[in-house]
Amino acid sequence: MNILLCYVTPYSLIAVLNGDKTVRVKFPYPAFFDNYSDIWESVYGEALFRLGLKSPLNTIVVCNSQDLLYPLIKGKSVKVVPAQEAFSEFNIPMIFLGEKRVYCPQGCFELNINSEAVFKWFDFEESVVNVTNFFQNRFLYGPAPAESVWEKSFQNALIRAKMQAAFRLVSPNFLETVEELYLSGEALYGFTNFQELLLNFLDAMEVLGFWRLYFDDKAVLGPLAGLYPEKERALKILNKYPFKRVADVFIVPGVASAQIIFEDGKKQTLNLAREGINLVPLSKEELTVKLRLKKGHFEKKVSAGVFGAVFDTRKRPLAFSDLRSERFTIRDNIRKQVRGWGSQIQSSNNKD
């Protein structure tokens, strides 16, 4: 049976048709919202049009009950599920980073990001006034795709600020108990800079442990959450959108070394004594990583992702200098290191 799954963000609608096609439709400009009539009909009609459909389908819409559009959709010919309910019942180990909120299986939390938090991580010598103005204009006209270097830097700084706020809100118990972690959400829609994504994740994560980090760049987890009563079906559709396996991440401050066991039984010791981020590029083989902790051993299987296995031995909580220049020097050094990793991975994959 044809089914259209929709997720309503504060600025756009993300629709997934049978797991075959996705489309994102931008909502009317918030500043002029009252000047448009039949908003839901127009947005829904536009989604159908862009998907090449002529008539309405069996549709499930996930929408936060606090959002402006919720009362406009409720009572229409589609099934509406409050996002809070859909995400908690869907119960996937995810962190869904939205424009105004973060969702995880424990619930929904408001993100209170201000322009200073974005400016803190903005790359260029720019006045705070200009960044604030651009930040506020996003509320008036909604976000536009990041095209210029300036916009990309703004987007990255915004994601970093959001991710740090989000990881402070999500329960550490949840993070400690999951091994796979899905990063998703409209704030990350179409974000292709995996190096920055990984760095943002490492800088935001304050819990120690191991995670296989996946990334849902099309934010399909949002629409799929509406299928929570039929989770099997949702997961079947999910298989059509293979998530990027970004990295297998160890956040292990104070660990001096790791033993790596290859498939053929050969062993190698990785020196982690120097505090920082270390990477083991992987091709296709599955490795076993053994770590000796204060309270016993820790052993995990790791396999290829965009970055392979990543060991972050920096002490938590991370301290970021108040001095812009110092903060940027440290971050740029890590960036250079990550770029180096990228080339290693490239050459390693080419050899395969």
Next chain:
Amino acid sequence: MLRSLIVKKYRQNKTSFVERGLPAEGKVLVKAGEVVKSFSKVGECLYSEKSQKISFEGELVKKEGERVFANEVLWVLRKGFLKSKEGKAPFSGIISRVDEEHKTFFIERLAREYSLIAGAPGTIKSVIKNKAVLIETTAIEVFGVFGKGEDVSGELVVVGDYKDSDGVEIDKRHTGKIVACGFVNSYMYSKAKLFGVLGFVCGGVDYGFCESQVGVISLIAVTGFGRLPMDPVLFNYFKGVESRFIVLRPSIPQIIVPEEQSLEWAKGIDGVYTDVREGQVVQIFDQSRYGLTGTIVGIEKDEVKVEVWEEGKILKLSPESIGVIANP
């Protein structure tokens, strides 16, 4: 076919309402149903502007309730038999509320006859006895993106150009008027407070400045935050109707310009989304040219080629980075 959002900034409304009120209770001269022109007198009253508190030293030479004239000596400070200091009346009026303890008094300006004109051509829809009238008129309604301050109405005056206001001096020519410009800076706003400007309509204004300082004088920004231009079509229209009576409603935020003619650019486009076509006039939301206006000159696979009016340059943009203002 690429699709884009329609920007709904303008509306030509045949049933727009303008309220005109007397500054003090007086007499309304028209009845409901009556047709009025812009300069029709619709009410009158006796009105006195705000009184002014003045401090004094020594002795007052005028008594409470006494009539005084501009530059007349009001108080004198003596040292022995010699006069060491004196204070004069800043304007003509009546002495009131003398407070010997705190050495202050007020001068109230003399009440003068005030005539209320309609400001907008139309039909009187209703009358609030002795106080105000509501006029139904045809108007261009411009929707802003940010507004702060109280509703005000007054004569429109245009300064600078649509992009910025560098070199613009606000002075007594702008007293009691609504100023339209490209960008409002803190210098202009301070001078406007000094000279009693009623309101501003601008393309852009800094967000931080709006948050901290704007409020005394009403302000509506039509493009966004930052050094952003006003849509040149709107700016040129304002220039063409300079000295016309307009209304600012910052709470909506909306600007009402009474307009009997039908204007093509203000008609807008029906719907929410439209096919992207060559010749359409668009607003750009790309950071480096945020708020600028352009014309679509070509369409490629996933991109739209827009010729920026101000620069003549052609940009390649995603359809999500533009909003269609008018069809060709």
